[in-house]
Amino acid sequence: MTVSKLSAIANLILQSHTADEEAHAVKLLSDFYLTFLAKRTPHPSDQIELPLQGGIALSFDHAADCLQDRLRTARFIKGVYQAIQELMLRFPDQKINVLYAGCGPFATILLPVLPLFKADQLQVTLIDIHFESVKFVKELFLTLNLSSFAESIAVQDAISYRHSSPDLHMVITETMFHALLTEPQVAITTNLAPQLAEGGIFIPEEVSVEVQLTSFAREPFLTTASVPLVSADYKRSAFAMLFSLNKDLGQSSFFINQAFHSPWFKIPALKKSEPDICIFTRVKIFKTLELGLAESLITNPYCLVSMLNLHPGAFIRFIYNFSDIPSWSYQLK
Numbered sequence: 001m002t003v004s005k006l007s008a009i010a011n012l013i014l015q016s017h018t019a020d021e022e023a024h025a026v027k028l029l030s031d032f033y034l035t036f037l038a039k040r041t042p043h044p045s046d047q048i049e050l051p052l053q054g055g056i057a058l059s060f061d062h063a064a065d066c067l068q069d070r071l072r073t074a075r076f077i078k079g080v081y082q083a084i085q086e087l088m089l090r091f092p093d094q095k096i097n098v099l100y101a102g103c104g105p106f107a108t109i110l111l112p113v114l115p116l117f118k119a120d121q122l123q124v125t126l127i128d129i130h131f132e133s134v135k136f137v138k139e140l141f142l143t144l145n146l147s148s149f150a151e152s153i154a155v156q157d158a159i160s161y162r163h164s165s166p167d168l169h170m171v172i173t174e175t176m177f178h179a180l181l182t183e184p185q186v187a188i189t190t191n192l193a194p195q196l197a198e199g200g201i202f203i204p205e206e207v208s209v210e211v212q213l214t215s216f217a218r219e220p221f222l223t224t225a226s227v228p229l230v231s232a233d234y235k236r237s238a239f240a241m242l243f244s245l246n247k248d249l250g251q252s253s254f255f256i257n258q259a260f261h262s263p264w265f266k267i268p269a270l271k272k273s274e275p276d277i278c279i280f281t282r283v284k285i286f287k288t289l290e291l292g293l294a295e296s297l298i299t300n301p302y303c304l305v306s307m308l309n310l311h312p313g314a315f316i317r318f319i320y321n322f323s324d325i326p327s328w329s330y331q332l333k
């Protein structure tokens with residue numbers, strides 16, 4: 001009964017077309033999970049974030065809250081479902097091996113679609129750094145009779161984790177914040193992408209970061225995750241494409257000493273309507289499934305510096321460093 005309710009919600013998410021439909025279906029998923037969460041006794045560690053060399057691992061509570069970032073949740077679930085189907089075509093005679101790194105307490109973007117498959121089609125490995133999240137997700141698998149899908153559910157650090165079987169067809173990780181700040185998406189991608197089998201799929205497929213000149217105060221910015229925002233699109237000026245994180249970049253030696261340094265760019269004359277240098281994140285989850293500007297907390301704009309502090313004609317370069325907690329900075333010459 002319970003798992004059939006989950007299947008019905010998953011189907012509603014997969015069939016949703018508009019942002020309102022997506023948000024409504026994810027609200028049902030949230031209510032579903034909250035019935036299990038309500039029976040749990042809170043643990044003293046539930047609000048503890050874990051700083052790692054590569055980014056902060058969100059606490060149990062904070063990871064559970066990510067579900068409420070509704071367009072994010074809906075589109076990742078759709079992307080994961082479509083990607084599994086694609087892998088079944090690419091690897092017709094094999095059981096598809098999925099690694100979900102940073103599954104949180106709900107395995108939010110994978111667990112809902114599992115009842116739509118058979119356990120002989122798919123096996124999943126779930127890891128998270130927080131013991132309480134792993135414990136809770138294990139209980140969910142048991143309660144929902146989904147344990148036959150689970151190869152392993154364990155406490156592991158995805159930044160250094162080595163997958164034991166050679167045929168890893170899919171990696172899922174959503175361990176990011178806007179502009180790839182704070183959380184360890186890049187460190188995890190650079191560790192896990194090289195472990196994918198040839199023809200495997202990394203979810204999200206691509207995260208692009210780009211600098212534009214704009215007025216940050218006028219940019220859409222999602223603050224309450226449960227209220228999806230339709231982003232206003234007005235004129236801003238492209239300034240610099242920084243990089244697109246995907247499985248190939250994750251496998252290359254693109255990042256040197258856990259850092260990216262852009263080329264030098266000439267600072268243009270100040271336009272009153274565009275006083276800020278901001279970083280924009282675009283997330284391509286799978287094929288056409290994307291999260292655009294401020295549709296999610298992870299695609300909000302990030303203001304790096306005001307043009308008022310810079311000299312037109314001087315040169316600027318942008319630096320992303322994830323050797324510790326990921327951050328952006330700039331240098332001038």
Ligand SMILES: C[S@@+](CC[C@H](N)C(=O)[O-])C[C@H]1O[C@@H](n2cnc3c(N)ncnc32)[C@H](O)[C@@H]1O
Pocket residue numbers: 052056057058059062063064066067101102103104105107108109127128129130133156157158159174175176184188
């Ligand atoms: C943004 S939350 C996402 C939770 C859930 N996957 C979702 O999409 O709603 C990120 C999760 O990744 C976990 N995490 C972050 N860094 C990790 C690491 N290095 N190793 C394992 N888990 C990590 C956090 O503990 C947290 O549960």
